[in-house]
Amino acid sequence: MSTVDAEILSTGAGDLRPVERKAGRRVSRYGGRWVPYVFLLPYLALFATFVLAPIVIGLWVSLHVWDFTIPRKPWNGLGNYKDLFDSQSVVGPDFIRSMKATGIFTLFSVPLLVVVPLAVALLMNAKFKGRNLFRAVYFAPYVLGVAVIAVLWRYILDNNIGLLNRYLGAIGLPDDIAWTTSTPAAWFALIGVTVWWTLGFNAVIYLAGLQDIPAELYEAAKIDGAGRWQQFRNVTLPGLRPVLMFVVIITIIASANMFGQSYLITQGQPGNETRTAIYYIAETGLKNFDMGRAAAMSFILTLCLLVLSGLVMLAFRERKGASR
Amino acid sequence: MTAVAEGTAPLTTNPDGRQTNRRPGGAKRALQYTVLTILTILFVSPLIWMAVTSFKTQADAIDPTPQWIPAHPTVSAYDTMFGSADTPVLRWFLNSVLAAAGQAVLVVATAALAAYALARMDFAGKRLIFSTIVATLFVPAVILIIPNYIIVSKFAWLDSLTAVIVPGAASAFGVFFLRQFFLSLPSELEEAAYVDGAGPFRIFWSVVLPLSKPALATLALLAFLTNWNDFLWPLYVLFSAEQQTLPAGLATLQNANAVRYDLLMAGAMIAAVPVLLLYLAAQRFVIEGVSRSGLKG
Numbered sequence: 001m002s003t004v005d006a007e008i009l010s011t012g013a014g015d016l017r018p019v020e021r022k023a024g025r026r027v028s029r030y031g032g033r034w035v036p037y038v039f040l041l042p043y044l045a046l047f048a049t050f051v052l053a054p055i056v057i058g059l060w061v062s063l064h065v066w067d068f069t070i071p072r073k074p075w076n077g078l079g080n081y082k083d084l085f086d087s088q089s090v091v092g093p094d095f096i097r098s099m100k101a102t103g104i105f106t107l108f109s110v111p112l113l114v115v116v117p118l119a120v121a122l123l124m125n126a127k128f129k130g131r132n133l134f135r136a137v138y139f140a141p142y143v144l145g146v147a148v149i150a151v152l153w154r155y156i157l158d159n160n161i162g163l164l165n166r167y168l169g170a171i172g173l174p175d176d177i178a179w180t181t182s183t184p185a186a187w188f189a190l191i192g193v194t195v196w197w198t199l200g201f202n203a204v205i206y207l208a209g210l211q212d213i214p215a216e217l218y219e220a221a222k223i224d225g226a227g228r229w230q231q232f233r234n235v236t237l238p239g240l241r242p243v244l245m246f247v248v249i250i251t252i253i254a255s256a257n258m259f260g261q262s263y264l265i266t267q268g269q270p271g272n273e274t275r276t277a278i279y280y281i282a283e284t285g286l287k288n289f290d291m292g293r294a295a296a297m298s299f300i301l302t303l304c305l306l307v308l309s310g311l312v313m314l315a316f317r318e319r320k321g322a323s324r
Numbered sequence: 325m326t327a328v329a330e331g332t333a334p335l336t337t338n339p340d341g342r343q344t345n346r347r348p349g350g351a352k353r354a355l356q357y358t359v360l361t362i363l364t365i366l367f368v369s370p371l372i373w374m375a376v377t378s379f380k381t382q383a384d385a386i387d388p389t390p391q392w393i394p395a396h397p398t399v400s401a402y403d404t405m406f407g408s409a410d411t412p413v414l415r416w417f418l419n420s421v422l423a424a425a426g427q428a429v430l431v432v433a434t435a436a437l438a439a440y441a442l443a444r445m446d447f448a449g450k451r452l453i454f455s456t457i458v459a460t461l462f463v464p465a466v467i468l469i470i471p472n473y474i475i476v477s478k479f480a481w482l483d484s485l486t487a488v489i490v491p492g493a494a495s496a497f498g499v500f501f502l503r504q505f506f507l508s509l510p511s512e513l514e515e516a517a518y519v520d521g522a523g524p525f526r527i528f529w530s531v532v533l534p535l536s537k538p539a540l541a542t543l544a545l546l547a548f549l550t551n552w553n554d555f556l557w558p559l560y561v562l563f564s565a566e567q568q569t570l571p572a573g574l575a576t577l578q579n580a581n582a583v584r585y586d587l588l589m590a591g592a593m594i595a596a597v598p599v600l601l602l603y604l605a606a607q608r609f610v611i612e613g614v615s616r617s618g619l620k621g
Contacts, residue, residue, distance in 0.1 A: 036445040
């Protein structure tokens, strides 16, 4: 995993590589042998305590009946994991429902959040008056954070007096859609709000990637008689490959961790249908203090995410091979 | 870049009879501006609606006929927000600033030291340490929530700002990002300082850090924004009204006042306006920081 990551992560830093090579060879004379470890110590202390240890502790906790409020925490083997997939257990059906919610949200929000910001970025990828202003406006919701955004949209989506239903009614459409308390309307609402909130973020990353594609490539394509679409397919997309993969992966991870929108806008309604996995994990572990099962759930969710990220990387890799 | 395109573009005639160069400037440019303007309206109007509603009475806020200009403008929602002991918004604001700034400082300080060692020094275990850090970049944060809650409670940090500052400060991204930056710096200055007899800490402090201000500022800003907007963690590790950050406080506010939209919008405004102002002032810097993070991280 780590070598794959390291390679991906160095993409986009092509301009740094020659320097890196030069730097790699030099200096080993920075003081005593202990000096590097002194530099590393503060970070590694944090990293070990709050990243590495928790992964191990989480695994340990997931193998116990671990009620935070009860001192005795008996060994349970894989019992917690079995419970999650047992339709007769207290948590099984709810967990599956929450994974389904996360799945639905991820499945529909990711494509939108990959494609729409790309379209917006393409639209802005030229020099014109007001470009920076537009870019700043589209990015603005992102800096406000999920709490402000969700509280605001909960109001706009209010089934009775919300702006959205008012205006839908005004143009002759149904004005009584229960955006926050019925499905599928709630999914449209959650996905729509999320796109509104993070479109600018992805667009800005695309825009930076687009500007790194050398103009000469487009000129060459034009000379070869390539039309707009062919330029997009043969110059833009390949040039954007690393950025595209980055956007797909961070968007999957962000969507699969969707919490605030569901917590504040739909409160999981109707009947916990829009309660996402991470929402259910937080409620199980940090509200009901059933940490053993909650930890088991977080390992299952993480496993799904790692597999999904791996598949995305593979997909992008193969495409690269095919194009050569 | 467009100069070449202009030179080769054929002249065409517009419906109104004027000859124009067929480049983005005619109908295409108009379409582009139309789409961008529609998007702008979609992005700005909800924010205006929030601002307008915060100056309404409770009744006007739920008027079925949307009032874009309040019929009875008032600051009573703000009075309630600032005056009530249940909603110490100023305290929440202060907590958010302290938490975000504290974490940003911690992230930059620890990541810069570690990244410098990983970029410039040779030592046993370097590859292992670096690849472990990079490997955790894609580990979703959800896996850390439960165990970190246990750890934080063992440290007796629950319901304190420390809980929202320290655990999230172990930034693998920060180390990766700054290491890339340090590698891009020419090493001649450091070598010159070494020849002049400067020790490693001196070189780091007086030569490397001053050269790295843009990268450090970018990382600080990203860390600040991430912490400022963090929602799930503060919601569960902070309990008392006095200890909330703004996002967690807003959730409390919504739970207590489900349909008092005047109050909710005032609360949202109090959380939004300071960041929006900061954003307006440093807009280009923020956006460039984020786009750089995308390319490198």
